[in-house]
Amino acid sequence: MKKNNTFSLQEYNTFGVAASTPLFVEIKSILALQEKLKNEAFKDALILGGGSNILFLADLSKPVIKISIPGIRIINETEQIAVVSAGAGVVWHDLVMWCVANNLGGIENLSLIPGLVGAAPIQNIGAYGVELSDVFYDAVCINRKTGESRIFNAEDCDFGYRDSAFKNDLKDAYVVTAVRLALTKKNHNLKTNYGNVKETLAQMGITKPNIEDIAKAVVQIRTSKLPDPKKLGNAGSFFKNPIVPKGECARLLLQYPNLPHYHIDGNFDKIPAGWLIEQAGFKGLKKGKVGMHDKQALVLVNYGTLSGKLLWKHAKLVMEGVEKKFGISLEPEVNLLR
Ligand SMILES: Cc1cc2nc3c(=O)[nH]c(=O)nc-3n(C[C@H](O)[C@H](O)[C@H](O)COP(=O)(O)OP(=O)(O)OC[C@H]3O[C@@H](n4cnc5c(N)ncnc54)[C@H](O)[C@@H]3O)c2cc1C
Incomplete structure (x- = not known):
């Protein structure tokens, strides 16, 4: 407009x-x-x-x-693997549905993540035990200064947890125009152990799931848990789950024996930011037209403001609250634009 x-x-x-x-x-x-x-x-x-x-x-x-670059097609295949290329303007969930319909496995757990294909490598999207990097083949990018095309493989992208070179050294240097994924044609590596995927499949009466069943289960879980941005403005998880040194986690466990934490490697643990936010008293707390969601403490919600600044002010309040209670600094996952 x-x-x-x-x-x-x-x-x-x-x-x-x-x-x-x-x-x-x-x-x-x-x-x-x-x-x-x-x-x-x-x-x-x-x-x-x-x-x-x-x-x-x-x-x-x-x-x-x-x-808005369109197009999905298979560009290469062996008996076991198909390499699927998707234009950066393809809706991510449409790509997932296309792959599921063509019995190509690997991204079914990433069903219903909003946004377009081109942004998927920027923060290495992930959900329900799968990250883009698990199936990433390469990305076709255009250098913003020279207009030249360059192919980035996984190593170039330097993927991490909700992170990639595109958010760091290569920030604002390239435009992603296509993403190519290596997906399985058979013997799919099904991942049902994360969140309540298994329970949801059981409730659906499915004991031997295929990739379509997993996609349906993930859609069902996400629809019941996450606010629909069309009805309630949000950007999914507003903060990253903090990754802390094991010593710090041990210190917190003495004070909070119920602290959930996940082993990352020999040096670090991951703590769910949603738990920290809930314990700091912000889950479901509405302050005027902004607040943290009542089912998902990690989701900052717009209850009717037009002001991004107001939402950010609330996010900072949450960060201060968590810092004060636990000594942990939360980092926004969402890109702030000034
Ligand atoms: C309800 C909800 C649930 C969500 N759940 C998840 C989840 O489970 N897991 C997860 O990882 N994320 C989740 N997200 C966050 C979001 O959906 C993803 O980060 C998604 O990949 C963003 O895509 P987008 O096209 O909307 O990107 P935008 O918001 O448009 O852009 C995000 C960033 O990427 C850059 N960018 C976008 N396109 C390109 C391009 N082609 N080339 C270069 N840079 C580009 C932008 O400049 C910006 O910095 C959720 C969001 C919502 C609203």
């Missing part, structure tokens, strides 16, 4: 906050993207996917390039 020579981004972020850009373009091909990047005005543009992992804190002074 164009207003007073600026374009409203309210419909382009799942928090539903008000923000605007002086210039908005949607591109549907690599060539169109390369053309745009030649234009000095677009050099520092915000690259936008589905807007489900961003929080606008103010109107943007820079342009926005919305990535």
